[in-house]
Amino acid sequence: METDDDEDLLVRSARDPAAFEPLVERHAHALHGYLTRRAPAVADDLLAEVWLQAYTSRTTFDATRGTARTWLFGVTRNVLSAYWRRSAPERSGAVGGDGQAVSDPWQAVDERLDAAAVAPSIRRVLDQLPHAERELLLLVAWEQLTPTEAAAVIGIPAGTARSRLHRARARLREALEPAAALPRTGELA
Template identity: 40%
Template sequence: MVTLAFPDRAATPAAPPTAPSAPPSAPVATLASDAALIEESLADPDRFAGLFDRHADEIHRYAARRLDDVTAADDVTAETFLVAFRKRTRYDPARSDARPWLYGIASKLISGHRRAETRRLKALARQAPERATGFEERSAERVTADGLRPALAAALAGLSSAERDLLLLVAWAELTYEEAAEALGIPIGTVRSRLSRTRTKIRRSLESHA
């Protein structure tokens, strides 16, 4: 007689079914650095559009604040990236962030509107305090806000082009001292000394309007 042996189910409970293993997670995509985009654009010019998409709005906001003219800011922004495209073969690939480079180009282009900028600052300086909207000064070191108070507009109008460029790159573009030095092509020591002189000028001008 053939007998069938069954396992003792009470003594050895069946193991629960094993859950299917989760598929391996996909690697997280990392954005190419600015330097990588520029380098890739040497072989594939269309890759440069990625740099424009990444930084054009920021450059435009800065130009618009400097010039108080959206059309002029449009022109400065477009020209900034056109100049950058033409000069991309000379970009230092060791600098992963292209913002200082782009701000440096934009600053030179804004200089073509220097007289208009100075006239605007002087016009704002003549406004009555209660009518002016303003760049609010958070401290003697930083100038920021939505518009310009007359006293501060007068102080900015009294700065040299080099002083104004440096101050606003640090205050509005929020560049570090090292980045501002790179943008303007000057030594870091010059950045520190020039900002110190500029803060002193701003403070004295504000005190005279108090």
């Protein structure tokens, strides 16, 4: 049996709401992971909001602008941004190197790093990256989107995304060079 592709399902769901269900099954895990890495305490609630918004706005999907997966990540990013704006008064007024309010919860990043000695360097570089560069890097590294898909999620041209991604990777690589000489956790010097 041939399976429908995501774009067909999304378009068809405008007239057949049941066609939306396979999209939830296919993409819930990836979208939940995206949210969990950025807002772990409220990821489940935000995912519910994502599906509600995606369902109610499914007729706005335009296949000429990208894939259904990219569109769903865009909806997810918008829901997360709205959450951060709503909860801004509850958070400290931290400001990043680009002068924008820091809204990404980087504390959870440490738990995912192999070597504890590298964590402060990575966190510092990520905190100092302009928001768009940081988001591109994370969409490509964590969410495994292509640079072109990540560009569509953020709403910038693919060429711009590739150059920003290159800069972000170079800054991260530069920060990690001194740490590469350190022994790995559990190794003797």
